Amino acid sequence: MGSANRPPTPDGVPLMGHGWAFARDPWTAMREWAERGAVVELSFPGRSMYMVTDPQLVERVLVADQDRFTLSRAQRQTFAGIEDHAVTASTGERWKRLRRALQPAFEWDGVRSYGDRMAERTAAHVDDWDPGDRLDLWAEMRRLTLHVLGDTLLGVDVEGEEAVIHEAADALVAKTDFRRPGQLLPDWVPTPTQRRFERAVGALDEYIEGVIADSSPEPAGDSVVGVLLAARERGDLSPAEVRDNLTALFLAGHDSSAVTLTYAWYELGRHPEVRERLVAEVDGVFDGELPGADDFDDLDGVRTVVDETLRLYPPAFATSREATDPVTIGGYDLPAGAQLMLPQWVLHRDERYWEDPDTFDPARWERDADRPEYAYFPFSGGPRHCIGMRFARLELVIALATMVDRVDLDVSVDGPLTFTPSLSLRPENDVRATVRTT
Numbered sequence: 540m541g542s543a544n545r546p547p548t549p550d551g552v553p554l555m556g557h558g559w560a561f562a563r564d565p566w567t568a569m570r571e572w573a574e575r576g577a578v579v580e581l582s583f584p585g586r587s588m589y590m591v592t593d594p595q596l597v598e599r600v601l602v603a604d605q606d607r608f609t610l611s612r613a614q615r616q617t618f619a620g621i622e623d624h625a626v627t628a629s630t631g632e633r634w635k636r637l638r639r640a641l642q643p644a645f646e647w648d649g650v651r652s653y654g655d656r657m658a659e660r661t662a663a664h665v666d667d668w669d670p671g672d673r674l675d676l677w678a679e680m681r682r683l684t685l686h687v688l689g690d691t692l693l694g695v696d697v698e699g700e701e702a703v704i705h706e707a708a709d710a711l712v713a714k715t716d717f718r719r720p721g722q723l724l725p726d727w728v729p730t731p732t733q734r735r736f737e738r739a740v741g742a743l744d745e746y747i748e749g750v751i752a753d754s755s756p757e758p759a760g761d762s763v764v765g766v767l768l769a770a771r772e773r774g775d776l777s778p779a780e781v782r783d784n785l786t787a788l789f790l791a792g793h794d795s796s797a798v799t800l801t802y803a804w805y806e807l808g809r810h811p812e813v814r815e816r817l818v819a820e821v822d823g824v825f826d827g828e829l830p831g832a833d834d835f836d837d838l839d840g841v842r843t844v845v846d847e848t849l850r851l852y853p854p855a856f857a858t859s860r861e862a863t864d865p866v867t868i869g870g871y872d873l874p875a876g877a878q879l880m881l882p883q884w885v886l887h888r889d890e891r892y893w894e895d896p897d898t899f900d901p902a903r904w905e906r907d908a909d910r911p912e913y914a915y916f917p918f919s920g921g922p923r924h925c926i927g928m929r930f931a932r933l934e935l936v937i938a939l940a941t942m943v944d945r946v947d948l949d950v951s952v953d954g955p956l957t958f959t960p961s962l963s964l965r966p967e968n969d970v971r972a973t974v975r976t977t
């Protein structure tokens with residue numbers, strides 16, 4: 540490969556390469572690197588990576604040329620030891636078989652039937668708060684989204700079991716924090732983070748095995764547990780595939796939604812005029828009742844707040860892929876095995892496509908803007924895009940509308956908002972909220 544065909548490399552430091560700037564402030568570093576070009580080559584200790592920040596090229600990788608890319612090394616490492624037999628960790632024919640097996644649980648007709656229950660669960664959660672209560676907002680939102688998920692899509696009662704699921708999610712996030720010094724060590728090295736992860740996975744496996752043992756395909760119907768067990772009965776899924784897919788859905792199915800609701804409240808706190816508009820909208824749309832899936836299309840203001848929150852705070856801050864063959868991207872030749880990072884974080888805040896990109900402005904979604912499709916891809920794209928996208932969008936709109944109708948939260952953060960560069964864009968600060976009645 541001629542060096543003339545290699546992408547530019549932003550300045551790094553000896554040994555640590557670009558890892559130094561990333562560990563200090565990944566959010567600024569990624570945006571600065573993108574200024575060097577649509578494709579840049581980055582080196583981190585022990586690995587190199589190509590960051591792609593042109594929407595057309597992102598679309599090529601995810602959609603048009605998707606058969607030339609597979610799971611990245613980072614994705615494989617993330618799910619090793621916890622979701623080895625799940626859709627999230629699979630490739631090729633096996634991935635197709637697992638995705639097909641899960642798909643019936645995610646059809647829109649089934650998903651929309653959960654709307655009422657999403658609202659009821661949210662209302663019950665919020666009605667437990669008293670005026671003046673001081674909440675850990677992130678902790679509240681993850682409990683809420685876990686209960687909504689359990690009560691609807693999964694068909695599993697998670698009451699009293701939150702700790703085992705959340706500890707596994709926390710251990711996974713700690714393991715996949717890109718700044719963690721031990722992240723490059725193989726999993727058999729017993730670092731404290733790895734030991735914690737193994738303990739948490741052991742406990743979660745035991746819990747999930749119990750859920751499976753207590754369920755039968757019949758009563759659960761279209762819920763995920765029902766769909767998975769029916770597939771096992773038909774011989775389409777192995778017991779390990781049932782367990783690991785359920786694990787994947789427990790974790791992927793609530794963490795990102797909780798992150799989004801936390802940041803939506805954070806921004807509503809900073810923009811009272813937006814909150815007032817939402818209060819007026821929900822009054823007009825469901826007027827003291829609870830919302831359901833039929834209200835989704837009428838809740839324009841709530842939808843734009845959700846869209847804008849996912850733009851500014853994409854829970855998956857980057858999608859990644861590995862090239863299976865040599866590829867030419869943006870005029871550069873990348874070798875087979877090249878690791879690609881497609882950062883939502885950078886594209887969602889690119890001033891070529893977004894006016895005042897760092898400003899929370901839900902009204903931008905009502906103004907005409909001619910921007911490429913992949914300037915915005917919070918759920919990724921192509922055949923591997925988020926299978927839970929429709930469920931998540933419905934849940935976010937219904938949960939936010941229900942909450943806004945019932946309470947106001949006075950949100951405070953200790954210092955500027957910072958995030959964990961890991962599996963989901965979690966807040967690193969304490970995000971506190973004091974409950975006020977509306």
Ligand code: HEM
Nearest residue numbers: 626627791792795796854855918919923924925926927931
């Ligand atoms: C705000 C909420 C959510 C966001 C932003 C989000 C985002 C994403 C992204 C970016 C991917 C990666 C796709 C890729 O590699 O191209 C993904 C995959 C996935 N998501 Fe979500 N997600 C959310 C909610 C959910 C929910 C609610 C569920 C399930 C109930 C879910 C289940 C999954 C699964 C199973 C995959 C793997 C799909 C595959 O490999 O075929 N997600 N999600």
